[in-house]
Amino acid sequence: xxxxxxxxxxxxxxxxxxxxxxxxxxxxxxxxxxxxxxxxxxxxxxxxxxxxxxxxxxxxxxxxxxxxxxxxxxxxxxxxxxxxxxxxxxxxxxxxxxxxxxxxxxxxxxxxxxxxxxxxxxxxxxxxxxxxxxxxxxxxxxxxxxxxxxx
Amino acid sequence: xxxxxxxxxxxxxxxxxxxxxxxxxxxxxxxxxxxxxxxxxxxxxxxxxxxxxxxxxxxxxxxxxxxxxxxxxxxxxxxxxxxxxxxxxxxxxxxxxxxxxxxxxxxxxxxxxxxxxxxxx
Numbered sequence: 055x056x057x058x059x060x061x062x063x064x065x066x067x068x069x070x071x072x073x074x075x076x077x078x079x080x081x082x083x084x085x086x087x088x089x090x091x092x093x094x095x096x097x098x099x100x101x102x103x104x105x106x107x108x109x110x111x112x113x114x115x116x117x118x119x120x121x122x123x124x125x126x127x128x129x130x131x132x133x134x135x136x137x138x139x140x141x142x143x144x145x146x147x148x149x150x151x152x153x154x155x156x157x158x159x160x161x162x163x164x165x166x167x168x169x170x171x172x173x174x175x176x177x178x179x180x181x182x183x184x185x186x187x188x189x190x191x192x193x194x195x196x197x198x199x200x201x202x203x204x205x
Numbered sequence: 206x207x208x209x210x211x212x213x214x215x216x217x218x219x220x221x222x223x224x225x226x227x228x229x230x231x232x233x234x235x236x237x238x239x240x241x242x243x244x245x246x247x248x249x250x251x252x253x254x255x256x257x258x259x260x261x262x263x264x265x266x267x268x269x270x271x272x273x274x275x276x277x278x279x280x281x282x283x284x285x286x287x288x289x290x291x292x293x294x295x296x297x298x299x300x301x302x303x304x305x306x307x308x309x310x311x312x313x314x315x316x317x318x319x320x321x322x323x324x325x326x
Contacts, residue, residue: 058207062214069221084232091234113314120310124303131299135292143288146261154261157291164298165254171306174251192299196306 123195130191160192167193243320248312 135142146153167190170176176197183189183198190197262270262283271281286294 058210058214062210062217065214065218066221069218073221080232084234087232087234109318113318117307117310117314120307124307127303128296128299131295135295141288142292146288147263147265150261150263150266154259157259157261160295161259162256164295164302165256168254168298168302168305169252171302171309172252173248173309174253193302 127193127195134191163190163192163197166190167196170196249309 142153170193176199179188180190180197181200184200184202186201186203188198189201194201194203260270260283262285270283274281274283
């Protein structure tokens with residue numbers, strides 16, 4: 055009788071041990087799965103970070119180029135007023151009508167530049183302009199993307 | 206009695222291990238992300254600038270200019286700036302235009318960055 059009880063107890067113990075092992079195994083498998091998912095997610099994050107970095111660099115480069123053109127446009131504007139010690143006031147006294155015409159043309163070009171800067175569509179004429187005589191001198195980089203200034 | 210004990214022991218073992226027969230259930234972990242709604246504002250409407258006419262007035266042509274204005278039915282009055290201030294005005298307008306362009310460009314870049322890629326989360 056005692057042997058039978060011991061045997062039964064032993065078998066029951068073994069059964070319980072196996073059950074514990076199975077439970078542990080399930081927990082380990084779940085943990086493994088979680089780890090694999092975490093690694094996969096981390097890889098995705100790293101990949102996205104690389105993409106983001108490239109996009110940010112490209113965007114920065116584009117904006118720096120744009121800011122460079124701003125400086126050049128302002129310098130060109132100053133040059134138009136002061137080139138070869140030019141005095142726009144004296145010129146306006148001497149050649150009133152032609153300066154008035156130039157000023158009005160310049161004003162009209164500058165207004166068009168503001169429209170384009172605010173997102174207006176380019177006209178075909180503006181897009182095709184390649185010669186100096188065809189461009190909008192107030193903002194050539196903005197108004198005439200096909201125009202390459204002669205250095 | 207002996208057989209009864211055996212049956213009882215077997216039943217006990219089956220009772221303890223029965224749930225695990227056939228292997229443990231597979232665990233599936235998944236997450237569903239609801240993408241953030243896009244702001245989706247339209248880009249600002251481009252400006253349509255009205256043209257203004259510049260009149261150059263000197264001590265020599267002043268009378269002629271006012272006469273022409275009167276003939277055209279326009280009040281003979283002009284709001285003037287000096288040649289130096291005209292240069293300043295031109296420069297100020299150029300700077301405003303550049304700021305507008307820069308802001309619009311930034312807006313486009315932000316839109317591209319957060320909407321074209323998977324950065325919208």
